[in-house]
Amino acid sequence: MRRPASKIVLTRRQFALAGALSGVVTIAGCHRGAGAAWDFLSDRHARILSALCDQIIPADAFPGASQAGVVTYIDRQLARHYRRHQDAYRVGLAQVDAMSRNGFGSAFADAASAQQMQIVTSLEKANRGFFEMLRQHTMEGYYGSPRHGGNRDAVSWRMLGLDEPPLRGRAQYDLRSTAPSRSQGGRS
């Protein structure tokens, strides 16, 4: 059961970053264009997976999962470290498409976002194992290291306000000592 999200306002810095990043990432997101060969997925599977991942991490002021390269991440791993999960993906993606065709008369990738969300909610119960794996892999692709094809341009780290590349060495201390406020917060 999903609960309505509490209202969370972006900081000015996050907002500015979001604008700056979304352009970059959209272009990068076209890397796997029509006809490009995936390592494991068929184009049809890739379309279903892309829509699924975007339900798990949708675009808002910051890119969603597919724009950030999560499908590339999962595809690469299904041909490498996650080879043992290939069958689960084949079955799971087919199941999702069938649920959509039965429920809404259209392929999952073509269904409206609200319909897709409904299907993912059902999937959570209908095929818990696949859903949990899909959720986990999507999170890995979005929040993990960019070296594996996801988290393009470190977009999620920037979204979280993490300096990338990080401040290190002397700069860490110099910056802190010149900062106007070093509030520690809390009750003291």
Place this chain on the structure above:
Amino acid sequence: MKRVNAVVIGAGAAGGIVAKELSTAGLSVVLLERGKWYTPADCRKDDLRNQRTTFLGNAFGPEDEGNPRVWVDKNGAAHTVLPSEGAYQNNAACVGGGTLSYGAQAWRYMPQDFKMRSTYGAPGGSSLEDWPITYDDLEPFYEKAEYEIGVSGDYSGTPFHGPRRRDLPMPPLPPNREFGILEPAAKRLGLHPFHLPMLRNSVPYNSRGPCMRCRWCCGFACEVDAKNGSQNTVIPIALNTGNCALRTECMAKEILTDNDGHATGVAYFDERGHLQEQPADIVIVSSAAIESARLLLNSRSRLFPGGLGNRYDQVGRNLQGHHYTGAPGSFDFETYDDVGPGASIAVMDYNHGTPGLAGGGMLANEFIRLPIHMIDRLPPNTPRWGEGHKQAMRHWHKRSIVIMGPTQQIPSATGRVIVDPNVRDKFGLPVARFEGNVHPHTFEIGDIQAKRAEAWLKEAGAISTSLMAWHPESVSAGQHQAGTCRMGDDPRSSVVNRNCQLHEVDNVFVIDGSVHVTNGGFNPVLTIMAVAYYASAALVRNWEGTAFRS
């Protein structure tokens, strides 16, 4: 192959120290390591493939291919598991062992930790026991580890540590923001917070520079080589003596024995997979609790049909690690300053002395959180996916603190390592198989520790908290694995004597966490190091020319 005085199997925390101590004393030493020798450039900052977060495998071994283990669940069903899966209980397989990539907390156990049975009595079904040696026996060797390997920190805030002759050689790193938030809260609760000890340079030490305080610490090799392990301290010293040869990617097959029941050397597979025999006067097993037990159990012969040192069926029993519990807390202000290593403040008020509990554990703030660690640590009732989850990640990543700690485990004889009758590794050797569970009293202690962590967070201003108080249905071992070759005076209830020498074979030693009778409520590595110095000193003392005399 030329005979040497000593062959040491495993170049980890203990094996590196033993190799250094023996080679500087003039013994010829071969140090065998199944993994590779990595360098600081192998840090790689890969959030998904390191030694702590292993979704895409272990960065520092073993690799998933060809190295299975078997785990038996509470219903008796056996599962084959990969090194990158939690049930594998992995530590590492490389030069330095776990010390290449650990978080490097450098705890001494407390005096009571060596006398658990006489302090508390053994809970039913447990094998809780006293060590045959005391804190005072180990104190000089704790100090040696702190100075030779290099520890920073400051114990002055706590009265609960054992007696020490010298302060730590390096001051603590400057406090991070979490320290500033948690310290006054702990004091208001009447606790005694302090800068936790770390095997990490805070200032230049041992010809290497200080920590640069990056985000990629626990689980990673240190990019600037400021984290102190055996690979950048004692092993180079051992090699510089000219008395020690390190052979990497060499997997021990078995310890060889003669018709008199003495060890004659070690059979191992070299880096090309060829079987070799290294003759030696003495054999030292330092492969960590799981693999040390496995090697002894795989060393079967006519005189030792159940494995070496296993006449009384003790090898592999009392497997223990730590039962980690604690709490994540969420704050309405930023707690995160991106200053590593993160873990900075601890209390040891809860290790001993709670009526009704046989021990406890220290509590500390967690290592710096990588984003992937946050996905399931958001406040209660946060959606698990979709827009709400993403917004929560954005909102809470810098507004959360996790406090947790290692509950001292109550050992039991049924939590154990044996060798699997069917499953073999890529060398054809029977693999480790885990049976049993954590003793239930451990969970009772852990649950209370979690509530204590939560109380600390609430006092610090957390607006919501949850408990990480789980009751896993498997053995606990992992990076803190210990106990499988218990040290003791009675051969019927232990595997090695107080000098880490097998009761059964006088020229074979087990020197690593395997010998821990109990594992303290602390990260065990400094005790593993201290025991290695202590046992090496006894070994050198008893060494007479070309043979060992017990």
